[in-house]
Amino acid sequence: MSERERARHWQYAELPGVDLLSARYIRHAFPQHTHDGYVIGAITGGVEEIRLPTGVQRVGSGGVVMINPDVAHTARAGVPEGWAYHVLYPAAAMVDDIAAEVSASRGTAWFREPVVQDPESVRLIMAVHQAAERGNALAADTVLRQAIARLLRGHGGTLPDRPAPRGAGARAAARAREILEARMAAPPTLASLAAELGTGPFALLRAFRAAYGMPPHAWLTDARVRRARRLLEDGTPPAETAALVGFTDQPHLGRHFTRIVGVPPGAYRRERSNARQRP
Secondary structure (H helix, E strand, C coil): CCCCCEEEEECCCCCCCEEEEEEEECCCCEEEECCCCCEEEEEEEEEEEEEECCEEEEEECCEEEEECCCCCEEEEECCCCCEEEEEEEECHHHHHHHHHHHCCCCCCEEECCCEEECHHHHHHHHHHHHHHHHCCHHHHHHHHHHHHHHHHHHHEEECCCCCCCCCHHHHHHHHHHHHHHHCCCCCCCHHHHHHHHCCCHHHHHHHHHHHHCCCHHHHHHHHHHHHHHHHHHCCCCHHHHHHHHCCCCHHHHHHHHHHHHCCCHHHHHHHHHHHHHCC
């Protein structure tokens, strides 16, 4: 990161199931990746440019970004001065519970719109961060739930029922994902993977991209970083983590981890350790 960039990715022990990120990025660009839970970001300065399956969105100050779980996306600065934001990463179960409490809908919560202009929600999201920084657990939890409930009421719903993908291509893509997950440290080549599944490399590539929004190698890098996060949270040293998830060495882990998570693995691990030690 440049000297003018800053980022803190952390957890407040009294808000289990929620990650917090406050950052200003200028040259940093997030490659295509996904999240297990939701992304709720309040833009407080500059412009963020996000590429989603539905197209490119540019979000300025006063805007809120809402990305549903497992939706592939990228992010980068939309203006030379970059962008600043405060982000909440609530677990899927938390958002589902709040949705069930504040609405009559049942099922998986889903934000219909990825971007809205909502200065009041921006204020609430910033207030969650401020309360967590002060160690005010009651305020942080209260405002967190108010912010998510407000966005769900205005822009949320239930994940629509979609027929499960059928056909040999969809089955091959799902099986390929299982194989890559299981052999993360020593994955096969695309040709070997396709041969194992009884299909051709280009057919598998098309099917995988259609199913998961990115090619197998990009999905694997994202999956490695997600597993690395869990290992680092458990206290595994970065060098050992790199080997366990299949990166060549610690610098290799560091490059991909920083690009996708927004902070280096060492800083990420320290914040998790600090969170456990705070009273």
